Amino acid sequence: xxxxxxxxxxxxxxxxxxxxxxxxxxxxxxxxxxxxxQFSRMGIAATSLRMIAGEANVTPAMLHYYFGDKPRLVQxxxxxxxxxxxxxxxxxxxxxxxxxxxxIEAFVSGIAGVMSSHPWLPTLWVREVLCEGGELRExxxxxxVPGLPQxxxxxxxxxxxxxxxxxxxxxxxxxxxxxxLTLFPAAGAPIWRxxxxxxxxxxxxxxxxxxxxxxxxxxxxxxxxxx
Numbered sequence: 001x002x003x004x005x006x007x008x009x010x011x012x013x014x015x016x017x018x019x020x021x022x023x024x025x026x027x028x029x030x031x032x033x034x035x036x037x038q039f040s041r042m043g044i045a046a047t048s049l050r051m052i053a054g055e056a057n058v059t060p061a062m063l064h065y066y067f068g069d070k071p072r073l074v075q076x077x078x079x080x081x082x083x084x085x086x087x088x089x090x091x092x093x094x095x096x097x098x099x100x101x102x103x104i105e106a107f108v109s110g111i112a113g114v115m116s117s118h119p120w121l122p123t124l125w126v127r128e129v130l131c132e133g134g135e136l137r138e139x140x141x142x143x144x145v146p147g148l149p150q151x152x153x154x155x156x157x158x159x160x161x162x163x164x165x166x167x168x169x170x171x172x173x174x175x176x177x178x179x180x181l182t183l184f185p186a187a188g189a190p191i192w193r194x195x196x197x198x199x200x201x202x203x204x205x206x207x208x209x210x211x212x213x214x215x216x217x218x219x220x221x222x223x224x225x226x227x
Contacts, residue, residue, distance in 0.1 A: 082139070108207065
């Protein structure tokens, strides 16, 4: 019996959204990076797949090919960008021990390292965590740093009870201050660099300044202390 040459070839299977293999990984990683940057600049709600595709110089169909719809793209940003960026900080803090000075330095240095490797983080944090209605606020509490602020405050409170931390400080607000001295200056960098003509003030300078401020304050003696 002869072969039926008129038979149609099998239709190719549709690819499911998710992580590809081989050379597709590079393009997928590029698209994910562009999406993350756009989310940080414009906000997740205000950023469409068409905007991301235009920035990446691909068609919207290409984004659908790799990620499916927008909710799955946002979840990919969380799983493959946000969580890997911040989870090492949690482990670093746990290794730092209970000494308040060491904990403070570990937090500030850790955040500085994260921001240096992931410059999109500060603005994404402000837009999607701090602002009301931000789409990543619950993700922060449930996945990124569950219990970390409370744990830090407890460590500071214990150090305060032992006389190793300024008694006038509120341990909870000390955690807030650490965030304020790290993420906020980075998020506002375009403004203050323009105001002071300070394009040369990079992450290393900011890290040194912040640690000096926390360690020694502004160093102004009162009239009663002057000899």
